[in-house]
Every structure is written in C-alpha cells, then in structure tokens.
Amino acid sequence: MTERFYSVEQVAEHLGLHVRTVRNYVRDGRLPAVRIGKQYRIAHEDLAAFTGRPAPSPGDRAGGRPHTEVSSIVEIDGVDAGTAGRLAGLLMSAATHSRPDGAPLRIETAYDPERARMKVIVLGSPGETARLLEYMEGVLAS
Numbered sequence: 001m002t003e004r005f006y007s008v009e010q011v012a013e014h015l016g017l018h019v020r021t022v023r024n025y026v027r028d029g030r031l032p033a034v035r036i037g038k039q040y041r042i043a044h045e046d047l048a049a050f051t052g053r054p055a056p057s058p059g060d061r062a063g064g065r066p067h068t069e070v071s072s073i074v075e076i077d078g079v080d081a082g083t084a085g086r087l088a089g090l091l092m093s094a095a096t097h098s099r100p101d102g103a104p105l106r107i108e109t110a111y112d113p114e115r116a117r118m119k120v121i122v123l124g125s126p127g128e129t130a131r132l133l134e135y136m137e138g139v140l141a142s
Contacts, residue, residue, distance in 0.1 A: 004044035084111040
C-alpha cells in the first residue's frame with residue numbers, strides 16, 4: 001500500500017491558508033510532516049486527522065464534480081475607517097463559519113485611510129461569494 005503525500009502548497013490551497021501558516025503548523029509540530037530535501041510532505045492520514053475531515057485525494061475535487069471558484073476584487077471609495085472595520089469584521093466572521101459544501105472561503109481586506117478607500121478580495125464558490133457581496137451591500141447601504 002502506498003501512502004499519499006501532499007506538498008505544503010497543496011495543503012495551504014486545500015485549507016484556504018497561506019503557505020507560511022502551514023509551514024508554521026509543521027514547524028510547531030501541530031501538523032505532522034516529513035522533510036524530503038528542503039521541502040515538507042504531509043501524509044494524507046495526518047492531514048485528515050489535523051482537519052477532522054477526510055482529506056481530498058490528489059487531483060480529486062468534490063467527488064468528481066467540476067470545481068468552480070470565483071475571484072472577486074471590490075474597491076470601495078469614500079468609506080470611513082469605522083465602516084471599513086465593521087465590514088472587514090463581518091466578512092472575516094462570515095468566512096470562518098462552516099459552509100454546506102465545506103469549500104474554503106478566502107478573504108483579504110485592505111484600507112487606505114488617506115484615500116478613504118477599501119479593497120476586498122474574495123476567493124470562493126460562486127454562491128458563497130454572492131452571499132458575501134450581498135452582506136457588503138447591506139453594510140454599505142446603511
């Protein structure tokens with residue numbers, strides 16, 4: 001029986017985390033891994049134990065169904081720091097709640113106080129992205 005291994009980059013993509021975060025988990029001993037040369041490899045079983053759910057097979061997505069992901073960049077002009085903070089908090093909170101499809105939702109926000117401009121980057125399924133855009137619209141309309 002051959003054991004399946006994932007690279008740090010594959011694990012980061014699967015979990016919706018930054019590669020450095022996964023490397024830190026490995027270095028801290030929270031995520032078991034083996035070092036091959038200069039790279040870490042994470043066993044399928046260790047990833048499943050770490051996440052508490054079955055790990056995907058290499059190259060396998062959503063049980064054979066096509067994988068769809070949306071990348072959205074939203075720029076908001078004329079937003080004050082308080083509203084930008086509330087919006088960022090809402091989006092981060094929404095991203096951490098479990099979703100029925102279990103797909104990771106990744107969000108990055110940046111606020112430029114000199115220009116009163118906020119940028120939001122959302123990566124996720126079409127449905128989850130649409131839900132977050134509706135949340136944004138609700139916060140900005142008030």
